[in-house]
Amino acid sequence: MIKYVAQRLALMIVILAGVMVVTFALSRVLPGSPIEMMLGHRPTQEQIDLARAKLHVDEPIYTQFSYYVADMVRGDFGESLRTGRPVLEDVLERMTATFEVTTLAVILVVLVGVPLGVLSAVKQNHLVDHGARSFSIAGMALPVFLIGMMLQMLFYGELSWLPLQGRMNSEILLDYEFPRVTGLYLIDTLLAGQWLAFKSAAAHLVLPVLTLSIASLAVVTRITRNTMVEVLAQDYILTLKAYGMRKRRIYFLYALKATLIPMLTVIGLTYGFMLGGSVVVEYVFDWPGLGGYVVGAITKNDFPAVMGVTLFLSTIYLSVNLVIDLLYYLVDPRLRAT
Amino acid sequence: MSDKVLEIRNLNVTFPSLERNVHAIRNCTLHVNRGEILGLVGESGSGKSVTSMAALGLLGSSARVKGNIRVVGREIIDRSEAELQEIRGRKVAMIFQNPFTALNPFFQVGRQVMDALLNSHFMSKEEARKRVFQAFKDVRLPDPEIAFNRYPHQMSGGQLQRVMIAMALVCEPELLIADEPTTALDVTVQAQIILLLRELVAKKNLSILFITHDLGVVAALCDRVAVMYAGMVVESGPVVDVLATPSHPYTSALMKTVPALGQTKDDLSYIPGQVPDMSVPIIGCAFAERCTKVSEVCHKQAPPRRAVLTDQFSFCHNASGPVALDEIVAGGRL
Numbered sequence: 108m109i110k111y112v113a114q115r116l117a118l119m120i121v122i123l124a125g126v127m128v129v130t131f132a133l134s135r136v137l138p139g140s141p142i143e144m145m146l147g148h149r150p151t152q153e154q155i156d157l158a159r160a161k162l163h164v165d166e167p168i169y170t171q172f173s174y175y176v177a178d179m180v181r182g183d184f185g186e187s188l189r190t191g192r193p194v195l196e197d198v199l200e201r202m203t204a205t206f207e208v209t210t211l212a213v214i215l216v217v218l219v220g221v222p223l224g225v226l227s228a229v230k231q232n233h234l235v236d237h238g239a240r241s242f243s244i245a246g247m248a249l250p251v252f253l254i255g256m257m258l259q260m261l262f263y264g265e266l267s268w269l270p271l272q273g274r275m276n277s278e279i280l281l282d283y284e285f286p287r288v289t290g291l292y293l294i295d296t297l298l299a300g301q302w303l304a305f306k307s308a309a310a311h312l313v314l315p316v317l318t319l320s321i322a323s324l325a326v327v328t329r330i331t332r333n334t335m336v337e338v339l340a341q342d343y344i345l346t347l348k349a350y351g352m353r354k355r356r357i358y359f360l361y362a363l364k365a366t367l368i369p370m371l372t373v374i375g376l377t378y379g380f381m382l383g384g385s386v387v388v389e390y391v392f393d394w395p396g397l398g399g400y401v402v403g404a405i406t407k408n409d410f411p412a413v414m415g416v417t418l419f420l421s422t423i424y425l426s427v428n429l430v431i432d433l434l435y436y437l438v439d440p441r442l443r444a445t
Numbered sequence: 446m447s448d449k450v451l452e453i454r455n456l457n458v459t460f461p462s463l464e465r466n467v468h469a470i471r472n473c474t475l476h477v478n479r480g481e482i483l484g485l486v487g488e489s490g491s492g493k494s495v496t497s498m499a500a501l502g503l504l505g506s507s508a509r510v511k512g513n514i515r516v517v518g519r520e521i522i523d524r525s526e527a528e529l530q531e532i533r534g535r536k537v538a539m540i541f542q543n544p545f546t547a548l549n550p551f552f553q554v555g556r557q558v559m560d561a562l563l564n565s566h567f568m569s570k571e572e573a574r575k576r577v578f579q580a581f582k583d584v585r586l587p588d589p590e591i592a593f594n595r596y597p598h599q600m601s602g603g604q605l606q607r608v609m610i611a612m613a614l615v616c617e618p619e620l621l622i623a624d625e626p627t628t629a630l631d632v633t634v635q636a637q638i639i640l641l642l643r644e645l646v647a648k649k650n651l652s653i654l655f656i657t658h659d660l661g662v663v664a665a666l667c668d669r670v671a672v673m674y675a676g677m678v679v680e681s682g683p684v685v686d687v688l689a690t691p692s693h694p695y696t697s698a699l700m701k702t703v704p705a706l707g708q709t710k711d712d713l714s715y716i717p718g719q720v721p722d723m724s725v726p727i728i729g730c731a732f733a734e735r736c737t738k739v740s741e742v743c744h745k746q747a748p749p750r751r752a753v754l755t756d757q758f759s760f761c762h763n764a765s766g767p768v769a770l771d772e773i774v775a776g777g778r779l
Contacts, residue, residue, distance in 0.1 A: 341546065342543060342546035343547055343549040345541070345547075346539075346541065346549075346609075346612075347549075347561075348503055348533070349501055349503060349533055349534075349538070349539040350538065350561040350564060350565065350612070350616065351529070351530040351532070351533030351534040351535065351564060351565055352534075352560070352564050353530065354526075361549055361552070364551045364552070365550075365551055438551065439551065440550070440551065440596040441550065
C-alpha cells in the first residue's frame, strides 16, 4: 500500500515538474511583452527599469527559471497583470464557484447515469435501453450552449421557475450577509443560517448543473451499459444465477463492483476535466468560474495568471487521478497482491 | 414418484434467429437416479451443456424449450423466475468447466460461498460461516480459515474447483450438475477431484449429472452413461455394459478416439465428418453421414429405441433387441 502510494506521488511530482518547464518555456516564447501589459501605454524609462528588475527579465534564463520554481513551491503564483491581485487569490475565488457547480454535476451524473446504465444493460434492446441510448446520443450531439439556452428559455422564459443567471439574486446578496467560509454558497449560507440566501443559491445552481451534467451523463450511461453488458456475460454471473441469487443483488453488488474500474476512470477524467471550468456554461449562465478567468487572462497576455492557473489545474487534475488510483487499489484485490 | 432426482423427457430446445432456427436439442430423454452418477458424453456441440442449462432453467428468454424436465419431482419448464430461484441452489447445484472464471475476482471466495448458502438457506451468518469452514474441510482445502479470505487470483485451479464443489455441497442439493469440471485442470488434479466427487456421493447421498467428453473419466467415475449426439441421447446404460458392448456405432467410434499410453501419433483415431447442421431438419438417423455401418434405411427413417440389454438402450437400426415401448418409458426405464 505505502509503496503503491509513494509510486503514484513520485510520478505526480515528476509530471508537475514537467508542467512547470513547459509553462515557463511557453511564457518566454509566446509573443507579447508582459512589461507593456503591466505598465500600460507610454511608461517612463524609470518605470520600465523597475518592472524589468521585478520580473528578472535581464537575468539569464536558467536564473529566471529558478526564481519561478522557488516562487511556485512557496505557493506564490505572482500577481495578475490584469487585476493587480495575487493570482492564487483570484484562482481560489473563481475555483470555489467552479467547484460547486462541477461537484454537484458529477454527483448528479453518478446518481442518474450509473443506475440508468445498469438498467439498460439488464433490459438489453428493450424499450428502456433504446430510450437511454437515444438520450445518450442526443446528449452527446447537442452543443452545450444550446442545451443551456433551451433550459433557460423553458425554466426562466416560459415557466419562470428558476433564475436566468448568476450565483445569487443580487438583492438577497446585499440584504443577507453571510461570511465566505468555504466559498461554496450552499454551505456558507447554511452555516450562517440564512435560509432565503440558501434557497436563492440553490435555485441558481439548478440550470448550470443540469447543463454541465447532460453531456457527461451521456458518456457515463454509455460506459456503464457497455461494461455491464460485458460483465453480465461472465461465467461468475452464471454461477450466481445457478445458485438462485436474486437479480437485484447480482446486478447491484456482484456485477457493479466489477464495472467500477472502468467507471471510476471515466468519472475521474470527467470530473478533472470539468474542474478546469466550462467556458461555455459560465458564459451562458454568467457564472464567475475559472473558465472565464482563464480566457480573460489568455486574451490579455496576463502571463502570471495563465501560468498560475495552468499549474493549479494540473495539480488538481493529478490529485483527482491520484484519488482514482487509490480507489482502484481498494476495489481490485488483484492490485493489492503485487 | 419414482426415485429419480432428474428426469428429462422429450426435451426440445430451439434458438430462433432471423436467418435460421438452431434446433440444438431434439427429443432428448434421460434421467438420473438417486445416489448415482450419470455421465453425459458427446463431442463438442452435441448439446450436453444446453441440456444442463435447461435443467436449471438458465437458457434465457430467447430459447424455445419444450418437453418435460423434472428436478426432484418439480417441473422446470415454464416456471417463473421466483419459482426457479427456489429450486436452484436448494435442490440442484452446479459446478462449471473453468474454475478460474466461475468465481468473481472482486470478492473473497469464502464470502461468495457463504452468500450462496445464505441465499438458499435461512440461518445466521455465524452458522453459515461455520458450515462453509466445514465444507472447505470436506473438500480438503488446507486451512479453511485462510482459504475463506482468499481472492480467486490467489488460488490454483484445483483449489478453486474445490471451492466450487464446496459451494455446491454447502447448499445441500439433491442433484449436482457438473459441466466438464475437470477439463481445465491438470491430469493429476483431475484424478483428485474425481476421487473427491466419488467420496462425496457415497457420504452425502448426492446424485450427479456429470458432463464430459472424456470416456476415461466416465469409466473411472460414473455408474451409468448417456451418449449424446446431435441433440439427442443415442445410447444409454450402465457404464460396464455400454463400454464393454457398445450398441451404437457412435459410441464405438467415440471409444476408439480415446488415446492410450504407448500409442504412436499415427494411431490417433478420430471420427471423420462433422456434427450435422442443427438448423436444418434431420431425416433418418443423425449419425448416418458418418457411420461405417450405414444402410439405406438409415437415411430414410429415424431409428427406434431398442433395449439391447435390460438397462441398455440404443437408437440404431443395426442394434439387436426389442423395440422399447412407450409403456416402458412411462414405467421409468429410460
